[in-house]
Amino acid sequence: MELPVMPPVRPMLAKSASAIPSGMQYEAKWDGFRAVVFRDGDAIEIASRTTKPLTRYFPEVARALLTQLPGRCVVDGEIVVVRDGRLDFDALLERIHPAASRVARLAELTPASFIAFDLLALGDESLMERPQSARREALTSALRDVSAPVHLTPATDDIEVARAWFEEFEGAGLDGVVAKPPGLPYRPGERVMTKVKHERTADCVLAGLRLHKSGPVVGSLLLGLHDSDGRLQHVGVCASFPMRRRKELMEELEPLRMADVHGHPWERWTDPDAQAGGRLPGGPSRWTGTKDLSWIPLRPERVCEVAYDHLQGDRFRHTTQFRRWRPDRDPADCTYAQLEETARYDLADVLGP
Template identity: 35%
Template sequence: MRVALATAVRTLPRGAGLAYEPKFDGHRLVVARSAAGVVLQARSGRIVTSAFPDLAAAALQLPAGTVLDGEVVVWHAGRTDFALVQRRAAATAARAAVLAQSLPASYAAFDVLELAGLDVRARPYERRRALLVDLLLPLGPPLQPVPMTTDPELAATWYETLPASGIEGLVVKRLDQAYPAGRRGWQKLRHTDVRDAAVVGYTGTPRRPLALVLVLPVGDETPLVSSPLTAALRREVAEAAAARGDAEAPATATTTVTAIGLGEVPYHALDPPLTAEVRHTSARHPPPEVLRLRTDL
């Protein structure tokens, strides 16, 4: 099942015929309920049913021939926690049954693609939304429709106030729009914050730094790896490292940090840290973008 995608925008779209949904910070998941049972498919197409037995069991309440599109999330301390979703997704079948008890998953559904065996993707979003709400509201958690509004002012309020709950931003859809399978037919407005971060290290070598290891002033202080540095920033970081005497440091770093999509990568630690101005849309993806070193601090 090819899922719909969204194009990033920098400002909140406004106009007649638009709908706004909060964008949850989780894993994209297609739920397919057939007469034979339930299949859970990740955005990549990988089948992940065994990783989420609690959602698979809940989806048995759906009528056969139902396909939903949405996001699997794990709530912790009043907000969605992406790291816990990753933990659930990576679990073996045996471990998944244990985690389903201690870290129960929720499904934030935002579209219905098939209902009782009928393909409804060609119907307008407004109609699909009504079908989704009628289907899921009687069932209740853990299968729930995401909130939706057609009021741009309420959407703007959501955008400003919901990040504390782990909401990444907004997804904007046209009410008259068919489901854009495999296409970027929706729009997404992510939260983008520009702020100072502590530079606790860098990847690469002292003479050729590749990325910075950052601790943001929000979140749980877990170090993050920045996006690749520009040539100008590489030179600036190399000069700053040389000024600290790092130019003679071993080329091979021994400290490691987890980088999204790369796993554990080695880095050179900086003590005391430097400071950099960074732009980031969320605590995990895409990685923070380094704008400049704050050599004035």
């Protein structure tokens, strides 16, 4: 492989903002695996955000890219899995499997797609120093004839259209909106774009904690919500605290600490059957490997308000942000029913014909 832009390349990143900025090029924010594709004739390499190889895990995507991309190019994009007209990140995670036979089977059962949104090189020319607007024009021209499972992400310079996308596309499982300055060159690994994501709040039961890797201070708080049968399900974690606050929390929560898991709603967390029936903390999986997932059970008597972006299935898709304690809330009232339901939006309408 001999291209004007050679691997490894860390993709250009975005910093968070609370509102969509004006005067930008706007694109949908996809919820998948960031991927930079290098094609040189019959050779193709798909690299992750951290430059690790992804090609072997997505053979059907590699075949489609070899068929549809220009003969020599470098394209930045996202690998996603679509189910029932929505993005399915859990199904995407399952695609990373060590067994070749399982990889082949999953490629048939849950085929992935590639969403292209930037062009770093074409033919013998690097486009990385060209402005964003010029790269988008070149990308649109180069990929004008692609078809599923290869797609060109929609883009607009109309902020009102971007605001509509922000509200509507969430129903198809998208994360929000990305804003790119039209004159921006491609800056690998730098946070020079802007991302705007949804934020909502929920009252959750604090049911446990994990220790920080640095020592005996709080690493993360384990959160629960009651399902329709009254069972406390593990829905996510809070983990972003300054070190001083981690120490304070350890002392503050000590009175709630249980001697062992007996009598706790999650006492069966080591039981594989229990893991299959609900979201419990600490369950072993191939994703966690040898990572320490031990946790300290707390009496589920305290409620905290957290900020989250959206649900994936029955849990928070990303780590939540702690907002405040809610001593006025009864833990029994912390249920899924409080969560906002997003109106469905078919992903086919996002990608167009």
